[in-house]
Amino acid sequence: xxxxxxxxxxxxxxxxxxxxxxxxxxxxxxxxxxxxxxxxxxxxxxxxxxxxxxxxxxxxxxxxxxxxxxxxxxxxxxxxxxxxxxxxxxxxxxxxxxxxxxxxxxxxxxxxxxxxxxx
Numbered sequence: 001x002x003x004x005x006x007x008x009x010x011x012x013x014x015x016x017x018x019x020x021x022x023x024x025x026x027x028x029x030x031x032x033x034x035x036x037x038x039x040x041x042x043x044x045x046x047x048x049x050x051x052x053x054x055x056x057x058x059x060x061x062x063x064x065x066x067x068x069x070x071x072x073x074x075x076x077x078x079x080x081x082x083x084x085x086x087x088x089x090x091x092x093x094x095x096x097x098x099x100x101x102x103x104x105x106x107x108x109x110x111x112x113x114x115x116x117x118x119x
Contacts, residue, residue, distance in 0.1 A: 024053045025053060028046070028049055028050060028053060031046070031049065032046055059076065060073050060074065060075050060076055061073070061074040061079065061089070062074075063089075063090070063091075065091070065092050065093040065096050066091045066092055067092050067093075067096040067100070068092075068093065068095075068096055070093055072093035072094070074089060074090060078090075
């Protein structure tokens with residue numbers, strides 16, 4: 001009985017240039033291509049490598065604020081929240097985002113979120 005090839009059964013994302021996950025996926029494909037098919041536990045090994053790649057994709061993202069230049073962490077929970085709401089990942093740390101919101105509020109937009117009503 002032959003074991004199905006994980007390359008044909010696993011849905012792999014397309015490789016994106018300058019993307020860490022894409023680079024890891026490319027390395028996975030190279031490993032799968034170079035690993036002899038008669039290697040013991042080949043399928044289990046390739047599945048564990050793919051799981052590790054998926055785990056890295058769900059790790060915290062360390063960013064630098066565009067306003068104050070301080071590093072901040074874009075946590076996995078925040079990544080999931082932003083993705084669920086269709087928001088673009090933040091470019092500013094939380095204190096700078098809050099300060100920016102207050103500045104907008106003092107610029108005549110009332111609460112800083114909604115434009116003033118006209119009419």
